[in-house]
Amino acid sequence: MTRNSYIFGIGGTGARIVRALTMMLAAGTKVKDTGKIVPIIIDVDAKNADTARTLQALGKYKYIRERGYGPSEEIRDGFFNANLNTLSSIKTAQNSSEKLDDSFQLQFENLEKSFIQYLDPNDELVGDINMDLLEALYDNTPPDHADFHESELHLRLDQGFKGNPNIGSVVFNNLANTDEFKFVLKSIGEHDRIFIISSIFGGTGSSGFPQLVRLLQHEEKLRPNIFGALTVMPYFNVTDNSASAINSDRFNSKTEAALAYYHKYLKGRINCFYQLWDQPLRQYENKEGGMEQRNSAHLLELIGATAVIDFINKPDGAFKPKGQTEYLDFGIKKEDQVIDIRHFYDATARNVMYPLTLLTYAMKMHLDVIPKHRNEAFYKELDLESKWTNDLFYQTLSDFFKNHYCEWLEEMSTNERSFQPFNLKQDLNGLVREKAVPVSRIMGMITDGGISDSFLRKELGKAEDELKKTYPEPEERFFRLLHTISAKCFSKLDSLPTMI
Amino acid sequence: MTTLPYIFRKYKGFNPNEIKCWSPSSGIDPTGFDPEDIAVSRSSSKAGTSIPSPFARLELFDTAFNIIASDRGNLEGTSIYHQLVSDCLDVFQLLFNSKNTDIGFGKKLWFKEWKAGENIEKLKAKGEAHPHNLLARSLEQIFGDKETDRFSDTDSIFLIFYENKLLGGTSPFTLFFTSPNWSRFLKDRLISPHPGTSDGVPFFSDEYRPLHRRDPEFVDYVCKLATQYRYGFTKASSFSKYVNKTIREIEKKESGYQYKFLDYQDAARMPIDGEYDWLKTNLDGKFLMVNEVFFFQQKEEKEKIKIRRVSDFLISTTNTTYQKQVNHQNEPVTVEAPLVLVEGMNIPGDYIEAGVPWNSSTKIPDFLHRGVPLYERKLPLGNTGSEIKYPFVTVSDFLEDYLIEMPFNINAGKFFTGFNGDFKYLLPVKKEYFNFFKLEELKTQLSITMQDGVVSVDLRVPIQNRRAVRDIVFSKKYSKAAKTIVECRAGLGIYPFYQVTGSDPKLTGLNDYTVLLAERNEKQKLDALRFFSYQNFASDAHALSATVQERSTAADIGSGNSTSSSLFFRIRSLFDYMEISYTDNSFIESTGLIIPDFTGRVFSSENLTRAFTFAIDFGTSNTHLAFMQNGEALPKPFTITEADQQMVLLNAPGADQDPVTKFGFYGQFPAIDLTIRREFVPPVILQGKNAISAPFKTATCEIANFNNVEKSSVSLFSHINIGYYIDQEEKNLDGKTAANINYTTNLKWLLENNNDDSNKSRVRLFLTQLLTHIRAKALLNLGKPADLKVVWSVPLSMERGNKAALKAILRDAFKEVFGESGAQLFDPVPESVAPYFFLIKSDADIQETANVVNVDIGGGTTDVMMFMEAAGNREDRYMTTSFRFAGSDIWGNGYKSKLKDNGFIKNYQVYQKNNNINPTELKYFMKAVDDANLNADDIISLLFKYDNFRFADSIVMGNPDLLIVLYLHYAAIVYHLAQLIEIRDYPLPRYLSFTGKGSQYIRLLCGGDPAELEAFTKSLIRAYTSKTLQSSFRIHLNANPKEITANGSILYALSSDEEKGRYNENIDFVHPGFATDSELGARLASRENPFLIGETVKIDSAVNVAVLENLNSFLTKTLANNEIVRFLRDFKVNGLKEALAALAWNRDIYNGEGLIYDSYKKVLQDLHKQDKETTLPESLFFYALKDALYRLSKTINDSKS
Structure with missing residues (x-):
């Protein structure tokens, strides 16, 4: 029985984790019994660069998968095998003719104004006791005041909620009025799983999360569905800029305040609650969202994405009965400033690190190795000579590897805490950090060069010959080729590095 | 590994x-949060924004309580959670400490109630598309949440407004929360005053305070509330946990605390509302309620008890007057013992909370105390507005802001200055001090030092302090550099200077004071001079009732009529001190205390034991007072000495030995001198040439328009007073006499001659002042009022009606001055009898058993008393007569003339010039001559007063012929005596005695030689009668002739009734003045057919003719008598013949000539104004001489020059 999984990524952190998830799925990470995975990015900050990158990656993934595997939903292995798709791809029984944008994003409208203007555009609340209530609950610092950055009622909504989930929780209710959301409510099936990713220290995420739960569970039929959630607690600081509404000094207290709230209001409403935090080491430049908010990828986002995988893959019977929440924490073997594959326990290594290693080999193949073998038979048979530069599939794939996956890895490796599973600058024998492919020499002569050119040439040819039989479509065959050769590379490695 | x-x-x-x-x-779980991790900054309270609910703010407070109350949480700390808890408790405590009167729309505190259902429906009603619907939906999610019961019991939220700004509201989780805007309001100082709490820390400050560190009253309240409203607190679980943790914390130090509130579980048994007041909102009287928990306000009384118990700054007083006050509604209020606080003081001790010391940085803003009555004061708390209503005193309560500098050193012997040495400042102590302490304490608590122009005043205010600090010093420094010393040009005198204490109103009724405030202030304007008693609460409202009247004005100074202005304050009750307040040109208000030191002058029935008798001889020209302590041999003239000084000045006296000079010194304020002299009381009255002494001129000094002032409103000093200094008046710098005052003389006869209200008032007030002097003299010499006798005398010649009027006036005056004190005013003693009593009792060597004739010559009247003790067993051996022929008939300006041109004055003016007599007193003479109110004998009186004028020389040496007038005057009296003796057939007396001020001229006769005078007198008697003189005949002149009447009056009053009785019979006799050996004489001798006025109406009546004939006879027997002519020539008196010619009647009765004829006719006219059927009141003999002598003096003077 297959089920769909709806992955709501709220706010910047939500988007970044969906980005990591996209990489992980691109790597072919296994998802069990799952039909479609529908990531839905919800951000009020339409210009957020992190969100934009994620949406691009998702779009490319979707394209690559469709070109690589066609409309089939039965693909269960290989790179890009998971059916990561948009809401519009869902067919609903009641209203199949509904026309939705083919988008991974749910958008708010009319946010180019302050909170109070949003609530009361015609000043009807002036003098009303409801206004007094709002002033008792929200900061009302007027625009001409030195502390205007503290203002809540006068906060412009189109730059995110700037650490003001108390505002977001109200504004979020407007989501319920969008066609997309109404469609979501209709499209989620009896067995579908729902996962909500949010950060707890930001604005959009922490406000959207419980509100989304409320809005979804307001719908009677969705209440039995399995809900999972990931809450990401502070893992970076922002530079001190007291004029900014985001003040990481308050990250901890904000987090705790929100946690306490979740503790009271979400208990029993979420089946699986994934919690994640890391000691903030990196000071991010303080950007209030928009185009400037483009934070480097971080290990924690990768781990966050593994929570989605973990959730999706749990068998139905593994969940606690309705009304109870299982909380999950993530552990590694050891704390270090630089994390690599060795730090992870077996399951993660097997389910996540292994596919990522394959994808990294594949990336290397695709970007470095294959173009060097244009004279080989497999190259010609796949008509790569012309397609490599002219076919959008290959171009997109190249782009994905180069501008998304590789960049993602590089960002993580330079972030703090650093995640460096691969030595991207070294040759293929040294690609996996802390475990090089051995090169055998006898009396100074190389007897086994590891992942050598000759090895690759031979294996590529061999694989093309094999795959031709099964996969007539060149795009899928190319996927398989990449996967096969990557597996061959891994076989040279023998196993992932581990701690002694 | x-x-x-x-x-x-x-x-x-x-x-x-x-x-x-x-x-x-x-x-x-939030309990795992580590509160200490959290960055400390007030704006961190925005952390609440990360809670995804519009009620995030409420959740945040809940979280804070949860964290702090958790096992890991520490009740004390500086995290944001501690701040939130502290803020919530601040609101809680603020409400607890609030007063019912603070609550109401627009007041300090008010509420709005936000009702959930109603408002959500209202927002929804706009339709689904309306943006309000979004808010409605968000609120509905909270209030309609079925999954949790967080808001399930909450129908409404009370919004709390403080000083019209939204402070926060009620919360089902933590009972209260603050608005995120609140800290901004505070930061922007939009909340004034900053709210504060009872233990010295402002609310909502950066000092976070856990519950157990708060006011125990408040802590107990919270615990009781939590016990009584168990259900409501269960809903507010985090708050409850916090309370429980607090109780455990307190239990560590106060064993058993956890069981202290068990009884409150049963509201029926231990209802909490018995201990507190319900907290009622402004919303239709709705009570404030959260989770079915009601709230209360602390009863003010409890708070006060606590402070009283705990504070180390409680004042320690010796006087409890401050405790009972009345508020603005005139309701009595009880005032707690105030705390003594000085801004910046660094004194160990708990302030108002056990274990919480006073913070030396605590400000004590003026608005907390200046102008705020003690019972409305709130204690200063840090930099916040105060909510703790409890009285305190600080420096400005007891010490003035400005020091008043007087132009003289304060009279330290009679006033408390607080300084040991010369000190020219008024006490800068506020009268309110005396609500707490007595003067004795002030003397020890106050210390004043002066250095480099800075006057430092330290007042040690005792406190009850457990750290052995005994007092808190209130300090002020005053200097001209700092403009805190204000110069005041004023002087002040208090009359009389004593106090009568005790419970007997008859005695205390004698407290009757007049205070002169003389000013020459150009820069200061008097606000008030108030009088206070230690008995009363010291406040402006409790100033003693006093009247004030301005006499000399600033305009009078301007016009040169006065040297200072004068205000007269009259206080008819005991006062202990005065407070004087000024405002200067720059509106600086200064106030000072004047505390008389009545040491040795506080009288009561305990120490007033002596018996005194005083006598008033109210004479036409002069008045004398005499007194005697009963039991002493002889009376003494009235004096005011330094020891019994009646009027005391604020300025220190001079250093001179002579009391007159000593008390005529006023430091740098001589301007007061003239004011005292004219309008008030001499500092001393002494026997001596320089001093004002008794007897003194019978004169008043009045405001210029005294006649025009409604007489019911005139009073002593403020309008009129005794003109003691009449003989020391001089012209002002412009050569003018003062236009704002008048001296009036001849008071006694003014009553008779012009019996109007003004004259009555003059007499009444003159006598009143005399009586006040008597009163003061008696008291200051420990005289018991009930044993005080005042006697007085009237001349027999005074008309019966006038006598009655004078008696009534004196009686009224006496009543006013002595009230019910028991002092007795005796009936008047006949002036003629009085001197005899003195003469026979003094050492005058007059035998009581011999025949004595005493002639008492006053200014206007001569009274003759004949005591013919040796005349056999006659019933009528006592005889008295009186006639208006006396001193002023020599020295005056004739009969009803206004001119001051008698021969003596004219002669003196020439003599003075010719002999270059220019004494300093000449200015008095110059002024008196020009003063239209003074007459000739006032001037002669002045000339006699100062030896330096050499007035006697001007007559005796300058123009002895003028002495004829004196000899004639004397001779006329002797002549009349002889005729009286003959008609009564008495023997000639052995002693002829002269008393009375008017008799002084006799000393000018015969070169002042008594033997010659006796010889001369014998010659006269021989010329006038055939009766024979005893060889032991003596003339007796008295050194102080004026005093004898008064002295005699005293002795008369003290004599036995039997003795007095002798003279009670009708002994009056009038000899009309014709020759005894005439037909009329026979009729007179028979005493059967008294002579009536009517018999003189026709000028040619037998009586008139006989009198004039008798006068001619007298003149001839005198001026043409060879023996006499020779005698007088020996004394260089010539011109007797000329005098006779000028005087003698030419015997034409209808159109006669001669000075005596003119005089007689003139005076007779006035007699005829009386009832014609009336018996002749006096001898007609002297009518002929009254105007004649004046004219003779002029003639003699004219003839010489």
């Missing part, structure tokens, strides 16, 4: 060895 696994989780609640990849763990 062992390495620790790493878990991506911050909070406790997991086993790290079990977490591998994603592994089941535990949810993060």
Whole structure:
């Protein structure tokens, strides 16, 4: 029985984790019994660069998968095998003719104004006791005041909620009025799983999360569905800029305040609650969202994405009965400033690190190795000579590897805490950090060069010959080729590095 | 190798060895939060914004309580959670400390009630598309949440407004929360005053305070509330946990505390509302309620009791007057013992909370105390507005802001200055001090030092302090440099200067004071001079009732009529001190205390034991007072000495030995001198040439328009007073006499001649002042009022009606001055009898058993008393007669003339010039001559007063012929005596005695030689009668002739009734003045047919003719008598013949000539104004001489020059 999984990524952190998830799925990470995975990015900050990158990656993934595997939903292995798709791809029984944008994003409208203007555009609340209530609950610092950055009622909504989930929780209710959301409510099936990713220290995420739960569970039929959630607690600081509404000094207290709230209001409403935090080491430049908010990828986002995988893959019977929440924490073997594959326990290594290693080999193949073998038979048979530069599939794939996956890895490796599973600058024998492919020499002569050119040439040819039989479509065959050769590379490695 | 696994989780609640990849763990419980991690900054309260609910703010407070109340939480700390808890408790406590009167729309505190259902419906009603619907939906999610019961019981939220700004509201979780805007309001100082709490820390400050560190009253209240409203507190679970944790904390130090409130579980048994007042909102009287928990306000009384118990700054007083006050509604209020606080003081001790010391940086803003009555004061608390209503006193309560500098050193002997040495400042102590302490304390508590122009005043205010600090010093420094010394040009005198104490109103009724405030202030304007008694509460409202009247004005100074202005304050009750207040040109208000030192002058029935008798001889020209302590041999003239000084000045006296000079010194304020002289009381009255002494001129000094002032409103000093200084008046710098005052003389006869209200008032007030002097003299010499006798005398010649009027006036005056004190005013003693009593009792060597004739010559009247003790067993051996022929008939300006041109004055003016007599007193003479109110004998009186004028020389040496007038005057009296003796057939007396001021001229006769005078007198008697003189005949002249009447009056009053009785019979006799050996004489001798006025109406009547004939006879027997002519020539008196020619009647009765004829006719006219059927009141003999002598003096003077 297959089920769909709806992955709501709220706010910047939500988007970044969906980005990591996209990489992980691109790597072919296994998802069990799952039909479609529908990531839905919800951000009020339409210009957020992190969100934009994620949406691009998702779009490319979707394209690559469709070109690589066609409309089939039965693909269960290989790179890009998971059916990561948009809401519009869902067919609903009641209203199949509904026309939705083919988008991974749910958008708010009319946010180019302050909170109070949003609530009361015609000043009807002036003098009303409801206004007094709002002033008792929200900061009302007027625009001409030195502390205007503290203002809540006068906060412009189109730059995110700037650490003001108390505002977001109200504004979020407007989501319920969008066609997309109404469609979501209709499209989620009896067995579908729902996962909500949010950060707890930001604005959009922490406000959207419980509100989304409320809005979804307001719908009677969705209440039995399995809900999972990931809450990401502070893992970076922002530079001190007291004029900014985001003040990481308050990250901890904000987090705790929100946690306490979740503790009271979400208990029993979420089946699986994934919690994640890391000691903030990196000071991010303080950007209030928009185009400037483009934070480097971080290990924690990768781990966050593994929570989605973990959730999706749990068998139905593994969940606690309705009304109870299982909380999950993530552990590694050891704390270090630089994390690599060795730090992870077996399951993660097997389910996540292994596919990522394959994808990294594949990336290397695709970007470095294959173009060097244009004279080989497999190259010609796949008509790569012309397609490599002219076919959008290959171009997109190249782009994905180069501008998304590789960049993602590089960002993580330079972030703090650093995640460096691969030595991207070294040759293929040294690609996996802390475990090089051995090169055998006898009396100074190389007897086994590891992942050598000759090895690759031979294996590529061999694989093309094999795959031709099964996969007539060149795009899928190319996927398989990449996967096969990557597996061959891994076989040279023998196993992932581990701690002694 | 062992390495620790790493878990991506911050909070406790997991086993790290079990977490591998994603592994089941535990949810993060807020109790795991570490409150100390959290950055400390007030704006961190925005942390609440990360709670995804519009009610995030309420959740945040809940979280804070949860964290602090958790096992890991520490009740004390500086985290944001501690701040939130503290803020919530601040609201809670603020409401607890509020007063019912603080609550109401627009007042300090008010409420709005936000009703959930109603408002959500209202917002929804706009339709689904309306943006309000979004808010409605958000609120509905909270209030309609079925999954949790967080808001399930909450129908409404009360919004709390403080000083018209939204402070916060009620919360089902933590009972209260603050608005995120509140800290901004405080920061922007939009909330004034800053709210504060009872233990010296402002509310909502950066000093976070846990519950157990708060006012125990408040802590107990919270605990009781939590016990009584168990259900409501269960809903507010985090708050409850916090309370429980607090109780455990307190239990550590106060064993048993956890069981203290068990009884409150049963509201029926221990209802909390018995101990507190319900907190009622402004919303239709609705009570404030959260989760069915009601709230209360602390009863003010409890708070006060606590402070009284705890504080180390409680004042320690010796006077409890401050405790009972009345508020603005005139309701009595009880005032607690105030705390003594000085801004910046660094004194160990708990302030108002056990264990919480006073913070030396605590400001004591003026608005907390200046102008705020003690019972409305709130204690200063840090930099906040205060909510603790409890009185305190600080420096400005007891010490003035400005020091008043007087132009003289303060009279330290009679006033408390607070300084040991010369000190020219008024006491800068506020009268309110005396609500707490007595003067004795002030003397020890106050210390004043002066250095380099800075006057430092320290007042040590005792406190009850457990750290052995005995007092708190209130300090002020005053200097001209700092403009805190204000110069005042004023002087002040208090009359009389004593106090009568005790419970007997008859005695205390004698407290009757007049205070002169003389000013020459150009820069200061008097606000008030108030009088206070230690008996009363010291406040402006309790100033003693006093009247004030301005006499000399600033305009009078301007016009040169006065040297200072004068205000007269009259206080008819005991006062202990005065407070004087000024405002200067720059509106600086200054106030000072004047505390008389009545040491040795406080009288009561305890020490007033002596018996005194005083006598008033109210004479036409002069008045004498005499007194005697009963039991002494002889009376004494009235004096005011330094020891019994009646009027005391604020300025220190001079250093001179001579009391007159000593008390005529006023430091740098001589301007007061003239004012005192004219309008007030001499500092001393002494026997001596320089001093004002008794007898003194019978004169008043009045305001210029005294006649025009309604007489019911005139009073002593403010309008009129005794003109003691009439003989020391001089012209002002412009050569003018003062236009604002008048001296009036001849008072006694003014009554008779012009019996109008003004004259009555003059006499009444003159006598009143005399009586006040008597009163003061008696008291200051420990005289018991009930044993005080005042006697007085009237001349027999005074008309019966006038006598009655004078008696009534004196009686009224006496009543006013002595009230019910028991002092007795005797009936008047006949002036003629009085001197005899003195003469026979003094050492005058007059035998009581011999025949004595005493002639008492006054200014206007001569009284003759004949005591013919040796005349056999006659019933009528006593005889008295009186006639208006006396001193002023020599020295005056004739009969009803206004001119001051008698021969003596004219002669003196020439003599003075010719002999270059220019004494300093000449200015008095110059002024008196020009003063239209003074007459000739006032001037002669002045000339006699000062030896330096050499007035006697001007007559005796300058123009002895003028002495004829004196000899004639004397001779006329002797002549009349002879005729009286003959008609009564008495023997000639053995002693002829002269008393009375008017008799002084006799000393000018015969070169002042008594033997010659006796010889001369014998010659006269021989010329006038055939009766024979005893060889032991003596003339007796008295050194102080004026005093004898008064002295005699005293002795008369003290004599036995039997003795007095002798003279009670009708002994009056009038000899009309014709020759005894005439037909008329026979009729007179028979005493059967009294002569009536009517018999003189026709000028040619037998009586008139006989009198004039008798006068001619007298003149001839005198001026043409060879023996006499020779005698007088020996004394260089010539011109007797000329005098006779000028005087003698030419015997034409209708159109006669001669000075005596003119005089007689003139005076007779006035007699005829009386009832014609009336018996002749006096001898007609002297009518002929009254105007004649004046004219003779002029003639003699004219003839010489």
